Amino acid sequence: MPGVLKIILQRLALGVLTLFIVSIVIFTAVNMLPGDFAELILGQGATPEAVASIRRDLGLDQPALTRYFEWLGDMLTGNLGTSFAQLNFQTNMGGGEMKTVVSQIAPRFANTMFLAGVTAAIAVPFALMLGILSALYRNSVFDRFTNIFTLSSISSPEFFLAYILILFLAVLNPILPSLSNIYEGMGFGERLQKTLLPALTLTLVVTAHMMRMTRAAIINLLASPYIEMARLKGMSPMRVIVKHALPNALAPIINVIALNLAYLITGVVVVEVVFVYPGIGQLFVDAVKIRDIPVVQACCLIFAGAYILLNLTADILSVLSNPRLRHPK
Amino acid sequence: MTRLTRRGLLRSGAAAGMLAASGLPLQAQMKRGGRLRAGLAGANTSDNWDSRTHSDNFMQNAGNGCVFDSLTEVAADGTLIGELAESWEATPDAKTWTFNLRQGVTFHNGKPFGADDVIESLMLHTAEDSKSAAKPIVSAITEMKKITDHQVQFVLADGNADLPYLLSDYHLNIYPAGQIEEAIAKGIGTGLYQVVSFDPGVRFVGKRVDSHYKDGRAGFFDEIEFIAINDSTARMNALLTGQVDAINRIDVKTEALIKANPMVNLQEVTGNRHFTFPMLTNVAPFNDVNVRRALKYGINRQELLDKILLGHGRVGNDTPIGPANQYYAGDMEQLSYDPDKAAFYLKEAGMDSLNIDLSASSAAFAGAVDAAQLYQSSAKPAGININVVQESADGYWSNVWLKKPFCASFWSGRATEDWMFSSAYEDGAPWNDSQWGTEDSARFQELLVMGRKELDSAKRREIYTEMQMILRDDGGVIIPMFANWVQGVSNKIATPNTIGNLWGMDNARMAERWAMA
Structure with a gap:
């Protein structure tokens, strides 16, 4: 290759x-x-x-x-x-050991990655599933409802979604903690529980984009002759979509997923502040407040690097998933 | 000065009944055990155990309030009690002070506490290039002498009757001599709680030491957890959902949420924190005392208090001395809003109307621009036309404050009258934000020096009352209001009847003074 x-x-x-x-x-x-x-x-x-x-x-x-x-x-x-x-x-x-920017950022970055990981584990399957289902039942009540729900959640500011979730899941029904102050030495279960509310907020923010793209890419393909062929063979609609349409729709979907994953790393500032999550976003805000340039620079480089790497990964994956691009004439 | 809610009254009323029946002080009913979880604003990722850098409520609480002790301590009622010092005495000129130190105290690492620790810890603040906020306090001490292992003598350049008070400052923590660097890296003090974990700007966890000289009168919790929550909504959510037991700096706009929740109570005390409009008294037209008086009568203090602080404070009388000070002249006649008088003094100054700029920004205090606009409208009937200049919050302290002739500002106040006056009203002091000097009031500056050396409390009261009167009538700083410390406490926590008002969270000593209910 x-x-x-x-x-x-x-x-x-x-x-x-x-x-x-x-x-x-x-x-x-x-x-x-x-x-x-x-x-x-x-x-x-x-x-x-x-x-x-x-x-x-x-x-x-x-x-x-x-x-x-x-x-x-x-x-x-x-x-x-x-x-x-x-x-x-x-x-x-005078004297003594000093914490470098790297040692300052590393634990915060690990926390942000944990939050991004939990969110991705919820959001990606959830969005794909919604996308496939709404392509399958397009223009049905389900499709309409999903569209309205995801579009209105992506259109609301993050802090608003965060407060709505806090209101329903922490204040009115105390199921989840509104404070996500995870720390070193916390058990995985507890950490997961504390991370859930910010992860759900971010899920609401990123789902619409991925779900809409999945739906559009699949519907786009549904008009192609080979899909009609599959349907004529008597395949079930679900099987047609998962087996025939989805693999060909992967390239644009992967691109959107990658963009949203990058957003999960770089766009978490507001969510981290609302939930007091000790991630890189909070560190960044603190550093900008006191004009601590070395920390600001390092954070920005990490943010930019995340975007570049994830975009690159997306491009490579879409090339790999498309034989026509894999073997250019 | 705590404000009682109906619920609070029932609770404390019951407690008072028990108190009367048992004849024990309330303190005796505080029981040991439990974990205090507090959500605190004022944390930063640059926080550390070097008390010279402490400047905000989080590190005040974790440093001086948990891990470290200072020589003296201001009790909740404002009186001075010994902490690491047991007793002290001064020569009649208040120049030579002898402190008897507590015996049998050990640091968290086992090192016994003694005179060397005091001297070496205080010397930290006068080191060359030290940026300690307490540098002026310690550099006034010309000689520190160890008399015995548990007695030290300080000789001052000029007499200062307030020295024991000044030594209670939260910057002046005592570290173990010879191990200061390690103590600052790990947080090793003589306090009630030793460090379990500390993540700057995120979290502090402390564990009660097994035996301590304050046993029985302070330090009731087994464990302390301070969580850094700088966002005020997040702080409120954490309290309302029961994830923390106490929070500082409640946004008074959300007071209703606390009142509606039966699990939490509002705790409110008026201290020395005040909002100001300083004018440079060496710049025209503010060099004319009649113009200053016109401006004093042209501001509607009550309206500012009601609209900017939503009533959570008390009106100021143009003196920086507040209810948390010993010699606060609370019964002095209050300046009132009187446009006619303002117009009268304007005439005295030979003017029919006055046009001035007032610089304000949210950096001075929350709502400063609104306050300036209210001032503008209240001064108008007197013929004073205030043009409100909205300044940028960034760089406000370096570009506007002390530079623009009339601006908005704030002071968190000081524990003693002398400290407050010498920081902001002494001729030539760097932060004298009204350029108040001998030219304006030779008497004031004379009294300032007199009061500093006076050991007789009754005479000091006279001196400081006269100084407050001078500032009220002639001073160059308009002080419309004192802001309350407004904090939220869960009803799982028992608090004493008197709450310290020098700093937020019971003088930042909630970990020592509060207990599980």
């Missing part, structure tokens, strides 16, 4: 370039925000001397260009640096 390999390499190279551009955009954007780390951490106590002393300690008194290239150089050697908050603490203390 040299064709596929070539695509992968090409896309990876493009991905690295994208990451580079993203890092420039983020750095510029954070620098354009009013206030910097020194001013924000000191708040009302920001005397000029204290601000200057923190800026000197963190190298914030250097020109932006110098700072960017220093960061880039470190990053290229695999060193994501140390957060300003840690560095500031360090200069207060």
Whole structure:
């Protein structure tokens, strides 16, 4: 499969370039925000001397260009640096071990991945099933209802869905906890239970997209001659769809699933804040609040990287699932 | 000062009945056991056990309120009691202080506590480049002497009668000497609770130490769990669904939710936190005392309190001294809204009307812009035309505060009068946000120095009352209101009758003072 390999390499190279551009955009954007780390951490106590002393300690008194290239150089050697908050603490203390950005992000990222995993495990089969069923019973009451339900949930802001779920599943019927403060050393069962409400919220957000695409892709194929042939053979409608239509509809569906999985990693900020879930989204919000550029940059790179990798995976899978693309003439 | 709800009254009424029957103090009925779970705002991923960096309620509660002790402690009723210091005395000039330290206290790692720990821990704050907020307190001490293992002597550059009070500051935690770095990394103190786990910005879990010098009077829970919940809706949800037993900083707009829920109660105390409109008294027209007086009479304090704080506070009298202070002049005549008087003082200043800008932003306090607009409309009948300038919240403290001649601001207040005045009203102090100085009131600055050295409590009351009067009549800061600490507590938790009002959550000592009901 040299064709596929070539695509992968090409896309990876493009991905690295994208990451580079993203890092420039983020750095510029954070620098354009009013206030910097020194001013924000000191708040009302920001005397000029204290601000200057923190800026000197963190190298914030250097020109932006110098700072960017220093960061880039470190990053290229695999060193994501140390957060300003840690560095500031360090200069207060002198000596001692320091938490790097990587060690700060790693546990948070693992938590976000756990949430994304639970959501995907619920949302993907659920959306596919709904999509197939509504293709099968298209234009029926079921189809209409599914469409209205999923479209209205995707159209509502996430925090609204989150509060609705909290209202029904935590306040009125106390089935699930509204607080998803998972921590290290928590048993899997309890962790799963605490993650369920945010996972359900995200499920509501991502289902519509995947379900609509599944439905459309399948219905699109239902008019093709080979489907008619299958039907004429006397196959049951369900079998026609699962056996004949679905495999050919996979490419667009995979693409949409990949996009939504990427969203589960990058778009969880609001949901994490509402449910107090200690994931990367909360860390990101905290870091932006105090203009902790190394952490913001690292989070953004992870977000961008997730998008690029999942898109790449989607492309490769759709090539693999389509013999015409697998063996180009 | 706790506000009683019907339910609360029934409960505490029953408790009072028992109290009368048994003759025991209420404290004695607090029973040991259980786990306190609190959802707290004010947490950050940069939190750590270095108390020099503590600035918000989460670390106040976990640090000074659980793991560490300071030399002295402000009790819930505002009196000063010993914590690691048992007693203290001063020379008549209030310059030399001797502290007798508690014996038989050990740190969580087994190291016995003594004079060296005190000296080395305090020295942390004066280290070169230290960014400690308590630096001014400690740098006033010129000499720290160990007299015996359990006695230390501090010599001050100038006499200060408040030193024991100042040493209760939550930044001044005592660490084990020689192991401070390790103690800061792991959280090793002499407090009632030792660290089980700490995830900055996420969660703190503490376990009661087996035996402690506060046994019997504090530290009733077996375990403490503080969960960082910075989002106010999430905090409220956690309390209402019973996942936490207490939360701080309730959004007063959602007060009805608490009142409708039989499982939780609203706990409310008025402390020293106040919202202000400082004007630079060295800039025209604010350098004219008549203009300042006109502005004082042109603001409708009650309206601001009702509309911005929804009644959760009390009106201010243009002095920063609040009910949590010892010498609070609560009976001083209250400034009222009087457009005629405002117009009169404007005339005295030789003006028919006055046009000024007032800078405000939500960074100053929630609702600051609305407050400025209310001020605008109340001042109009007096001929004062306020133009409200909405400033960006980012960089507000560095670009607007102390720079614009008239703006919105806030102070969380200080434990002592002298501390508050010397932070914000002493001639030349860096945070003197009205540039209030000798030129405006030589008497005030003179009294400030006098009060600091005075050890006689009655004389101090006179001095501080006069200072509050000067600020009310001539001062450059308009203080329309004091904000309450509004917090929610589940009825699974028993709280004492008096709740500390210096900081949120019972002076950030709920883990020590509360118990399971």
